[in-house]
Amino acid sequence: MKELLQVRDLKKTFKISAKQQKIQKTKEKVKVAVNHLTFTAYQGEVFGLLGSNGAGKTTTLRMMASLITPDEGDVLVDGTSVAKDPAKVRSKIGFLTSELKLEEFFTPNYLFDFFAELHGVEKGTAEKRKQKLFDKFQISEFAEVKVANLSTGMKQKVSLVISIVHDPDIIIFDEPTNGLDVLTAKVVTDFLLELKAQGKTIVVSTHIFSLIEKICDRVGIIIDGSMAVCDTLENLTKDKSLEEKFFDIYAERAGESYEK
Amino acid sequence: MKSNMMTVMKKELRRFFTDRRMVLTTLLMPGLMIYLLYSLMGQGFASQSSDSEDFKAKIQVMSLSDNMRFWLDQDSLPVEFTEISGEQEKEKALEALGNQDSEYHLVVCFPENFDQLITEYEVSSGLPAPMVEVYYNSSNTDSQSAYRIVTELLNSYESAMANKFDVNVGGEYDLASEEDISAQVFSMMVPMLMMAFLFSGCMAIAPESIAGEKERGTIATLLVTPLKRSHLAMGKVISLSIIAILSGLSSFLGMMLSLPKLMGDGELINANVYGMQDYLMLLLVILSTVLVIVALVSIVSAFAKNVKEATGWVTPIMIVSMLLGVTSMVESLCKTEPVWFFIPLYNSVQCMNAIFSLNTDMVNIAVTVAANICYAGIGVVVLTKMFDSEKVMFSK
Numbered sequence: 001m002k003e004l005l006q007v008r009d010l011k012k013t014f015k016i017s018a019k020q021q022k023i024q025k026t027k028e029k030v031k032v033a034v035n036h037l038t039f040t041a042y043q044g045e046v047f048g049l050l051g052s053n054g055a056g057k058t059t060t061l062r063m064m065a066s067l068i069t070p071d072e073g074d075v076l077v078d079g080t081s082v083a084k085d086p087a088k089v090r091s092k093i094g095f096l097t098s099e100l101k102l103e104e105f106f107t108p109n110y111l112f113d114f115f116a117e118l119h120g121v122e123k124g125t126a127e128k129r130k131q132k133l134f135d136k137f138q139i140s141e142f143a144e145v146k147v148a149n150l151s152t153g154m155k156q157k158v159s160l161v162i163s164i165v166h167d168p169d170i171i172i173f174d175e176p177t178n179g180l181d182v183l184t185a186k187v188v189t190d191f192l193l194e195l196k197a198q199g200k201t202i203v204v205s206t207h208i209f210s211l212i213e214k215i216c217d218r219v220g221i222i223i224d225g226s227m228a229v230c231d232t233l234e235n236l237t238k239d240k241s242l243e244e245k246f247f248d249i250y251a252e253r254a255g256e257s258y259e260k
Numbered sequence: 261m262k263s264n265m266m267t268v269m270k271k272e273l274r275r276f277f278t279d280r281r282m283v284l285t286t287l288l289m290p291g292l293m294i295y296l297l298y299s300l301m302g303q304g305f306a307s308q309s310s311d312s313e314d315f316k317a318k319i320q321v322m323s324l325s326d327n328m329r330f331w332l333d334q335d336s337l338p339v340e341f342t343e344i345s346g347e348q349e350k351e352k353a354l355e356a357l358g359n360q361d362s363e364y365h366l367v368v369c370f371p372e373n374f375d376q377l378i379t380e381y382e383v384s385s386g387l388p389a390p391m392v393e394v395y396y397n398s399s400n401t402d403s404q405s406a407y408r409i410v411t412e413l414l415n416s417y418e419s420a421m422a423n424k425f426d427v428n429v430g431g432e433y434d435l436a437s438e439e440d441i442s443a444q445v446f447s448m449m450v451p452m453l454m455m456a457f458l459f460s461g462c463m464a465i466a467p468e469s470i471a472g473e474k475e476r477g478t479i480a481t482l483l484v485t486p487l488k489r490s491h492l493a494m495g496k497v498i499s500l501s502i503i504a505i506l507s508g509l510s511s512f513l514g515m516m517l518s519l520p521k522l523m524g525d526g527e528l529i530n531a532n533v534y535g536m537q538d539y540l541m542l543l544l545v546i547l548s549t550v551l552v553i554v555a556l557v558s559i560v561s562a563f564a565k566n567v568k569e570a571t572g573w574v575t576p577i578m579i580v581s582m583l584l585g586v587t588s589m590v591e592s593l594c595k596t597e598p599v600w601f602f603i604p605l606y607n608s609v610q611c612m613n614a615i616f617s618l619n620t621d622m623v624n625i626a627v628t629v630a631a632n633i634c635y636a637g638i639g640v641v642v643l644t645k646m647f648d649s650e651k652v653m654f655s656k
Contacts, residue, residue, distance in 0.1 A: 065484050068650040091486040100484065101477035105275055117267045118485040162481075 001042035004201045005064070005170055009073035010037040012059050012225075033059040035225040036073070041170075041203050041218075046196050048216035048233075049205040050246060056225035057205035058097065061174045064203070065095040077170060091119065096163035097174035104148035108139050108158045111147070112165060119166035126165070133161045137187065153184035160188065164195075171195060171202045177211060189214060209243045221246060223253045264487050268495025272469060276503050286464045286503065290457065291510035298518035317406030319366040320344050320353045325374040331417060338409055341368075357397050365406030369393040378421065439533045439618070446519070447616035451609045452585030453515055454508070458550055459578040461507030462557045466500050467570035470561035479653060493558075493643035497636070501547075501554045508546060533618070541625055542615050548632030549608040553581075555639025562646040562653075581605050588613035601627040604635050 012034040021027065034056040041047040049057045062068045064075045066086035075082040077089045102111055109130075116126035134140040137157040142150060147158065156179070164171060176192065177185040192215050195202060206212060212219055213233065219242070220230040228249050229236070236245050276282055319341045324332075332341055342364070344353055350369065356362035370392055371377055377390040392414060396407035473479040482492060557574050564570035584606045587593040594613060601607040607628040614620050646652045 067480065067483060068654065087486050087488065090484055095484045099477055100481040102481065103275070103473075103476070103478045105279065110274075114267065114271055115485060118264055118482075118487050120486070 001044070003040050004043045004078055005041035005047075005203065006076040007037060007039050007060070007064065007073075008076070010034050010060065010063055010070050010075065011072035012056075012063060012068070012070055032225050034063070034070075037222070037225070037227050038073075039220050039227060039230050041201050043169075043201050044196070044199045045217040046192065046202040046204060046215050048212040048219045049203065049222060050207065050209075050212055050219055050242075051205075051222035052207060052250075055222045057222055058099075058174055059225075060222070061095070061097065061172050061203070061205055064172055065093060066090055067095075091166070092168060092170055094164040094166070094168040094171040095174075096160055096172070096176060098178055099174075100159065100163075102147045102155065102159055102162065105146060107144050107146055108134070108150075108161075109143040111158070111162055115162050115165045121166050129165070129167065133164075136191070137161055153180055156180055156184065157187070160191070169200055171200055173202065173204045175206055176204060177206070177208065209241075209246070213237070213242055221249055223250060228253050265491040265495045265498075268482075268487070268492055269499040272496060272499035273502065275469075276465065276499075282465075286461065286507050287510050290461070290507060291512075291514035294457075294511055294514035295518045298515065299521045302518070302521035315402070315405055315409075316340050317366060317409045318342075318364045319368050319406065319410060320362075320364045322350055322367070322369040323372050323374065325370060327375045328370065328417075332413075337413065339413065354395055357395060357403070360397060360400055365396070365400070365403045366410055367395040368410060369395075442520075442533045443616060443618045447613050448589050449519065450515065450616050451588040451612040452582060454512065454546070454612055455549075455581045455585040455605065455609060456578070457511035457515075458504060458508040458546070458553055459557075459581055461504040461511070462500065462550070462553050463571065463574055463578065464507065465503050466554060466557040467561045467564070467567045467574065469496060469500060470558055471564045471567045471570035474562070474564075474653065475566040479647075483647070483653065489647040490640070490644040492647055493640050497551070497554050497558055497640055497643065500558065501550050504550045504554055505547065508550065512546075534616075538615050538618070538620065541620055542612065544629050545608055545611045545615070545625065548629045548636070549605070551636035552604050552608075552632045552639070555636045555643065558643055559639060559646065562643060585609050596621065596624070598623055598627045602631050604632065607631060 011032070013030045013032050016024070016026065016029055016031050021029070037056070037060055039047070049060065051057050059068070063070045064077070064082065066082045066089050070083070075089075077092050080088045080092065082089050106114070112130045112134075113126065116123075116130070121129070131140075134143060137160070139154070139157060139161065142154060147155060150158065160173075160176070163173075173192070177188050180188065189211065192202060192204070196215065202215075204211070204216065216233050218230070218232050219236055221228045233242070236242060240248070276286075316338045317340070319339060320343075321328075321332075321341045322344050324341075324343050332339055344350060344367075350367070353362065353364070353367045357364065357367055371390050374390060374392075381387075381389055383389075394407060394410055394414070397403040470479075473482075483489075556577065557570075560573045560577065561570040564573055587606065588609050594610060596614075601610065601624045607624075611625050611628045614624065
């Protein structure tokens with residue numbers, strides 16, 4: 001299988017301000033958010049990054065999307081280096097994170113056209129794609145409603161649609177079902193499976209075990225910025241559930257025990 | 261992808277022009293408010309001055325001499341007087357004036373035999389001159405006005421006693437043309453006001469467009485697209501400049517139409533003294549100035565974490581620009597050598613001053629416009645770097 005996304009020895013540190021040092025009760029001036037992380041996502045597979053809050057998942061995804069620059073290492077997106085040609089990488093990927101917000105003054109219709117134009121999608125193609133995606137996510141009837149007046153679930157659907165306006169082959173989703181009601185979460189999960197069936201390569205970060213079990217082919221468990229385990233879902237859940245496996249690894253790595 | 265800059269511009273302009281509240285408060289209100297404010301202020305000043313023309317000082321006079329009575333009796337003098345006599349009446353009049361119970365504005369006491377005393381008085385004798393006492397109440401504006409009128413009259417009476425020469429009796433002695441008067445008024449007032457209007461126009465939109473996008477997280481959504489940071493910076497600066505110019509023009513129109521009314525002489529002062537060339541020069545200077553201001557405010561806004569912080573940082577810069585605007589009122593600070601026109605904002609003030617004074621220097625205008633475009637270009641480069649910096653864009 002083609003290695004479509006290669007994360008190689010990625011490292012990212014952040015300076016800790018005096019104020020943060022006080023809050024976190026630490027004397028460390030630097031926090032290692034991602035520590036020499038390496039993994040590969042193959043064409044047509046869904047790769048899940050599993051970890052607790054602050055494990056380094058979002059920072060990793062941000063580096064993959066070229067939003068922030070790694071201190072060390074690189075990410076190759078279909079052979080293009082994020083460090084060397086970030087603009088080209090951005091045109092190849094679709095990136096969705098809860099931190100990416102839509103301008104509330106505009107309507108889904110306008111925003112779709114705007115982002116399609118930025119991605120250089122031809123008008124006719126964009127119109128067909130908009131129709132298809134808006135129908136699938138039941139956005140059509142809200143197409144001319146300002147984002148400010150949409151429900152949280154509808155906003156998330158619009159964000160998702162806009163992140164793939166250019167029909168990318170590689171899609172990176174950070175906590176795609178976070179904060180969604182069960183119905184909207186199901187629509188999103190089903191859509192991810194549909195994208196997988198279309199042969200798209202998807203990297204998903206989450207701390208929801210059921211989502212990983214439902215859609216992922218391979219899983220990487222991140223603890224304190226390092227890759228603790230990277231294997232197929234099948235191998236990881238051979239003798240235990242994913243949740244049990246995760247806490248075993250976590251306890252082993254962190255030297256702590258957890259009540260199950 | 262080259263059209264991405266246009267796409268950003270279109271989005272910014274759409275954001276602005278489809279928001280009725282923004283259009284109303286940024287484009288229509290400034291011009292309208294300035295026009296109404298200046299016109300009303302002008303009317304107020306005019307009515308105050310016509311009121312003061314009708315005003316007559318009502319005074320109580322003690323020991324009025326024959327000559328003074330004859331002089332004060334002239335109809336042309338803005339004075340009505342009543343005579344009082346004796347210390348008791350004087351005390352009573354002073355008490356009423358002090359308590360603001362009196363219908364009179366002043367109490368004037370001449371020495372006994374005033375006419376004789378001043379005829380006999382020799383300046384060279386070194387003796388104290390006969391003294392006239394003028395009592396008034398400074399907490400009463402009418403009493404103050406009456407005091408001013410009467411002391412002026414007495415001073416002129418005193419001068420008339422030893423009249424050796426006259427100055428400007430009859431005739432027209434002010435050689436300034438209508439053009440000169442208009443030019444002087446506009447050149448002193450407009451540059452400072454214009455800087456304030458342009459800055460406030462930028463302040464209304466730039467922090468919202470840049471710091472606001474950071475605050476709401478929408479800038480990150482733009483940054484994950486293939487949009488070049490330089491296109492984003494230029495798209496923002498140009499669209500914000502268009503809006504700021506429209507806002508500045510609204511204020512400018514309001515000001516030019518109402519300033520003659522504010523100065524109280526609509527016939528003597530008017531903007532018709534300027535020709536098309538002057539207005540074109542002015543437009544060039546304003547365009548380049550707006551680019552500099554927008555670039556400056558955009559950079560500050562990109563550094564700020566939110567709109568509130570951006571506005572807080574921009575305010576001192578606006579005050580500095582207004583202080584630079586004051587230089588048009590101080591002749592010693594108005595430099596004409598081209599080297600001074602490399603100083604941003606100061607150059608714009610001085611160019612506007614020169615244009616409104618009808619002393620346009622093409623070299624200085626060329627230096628100003630070229631320098632401002634360069635500074636705006638540098639600003640765009642800095643803004644591009646800032647959009648590329650994760651520290652600036654994602655700091656919390």
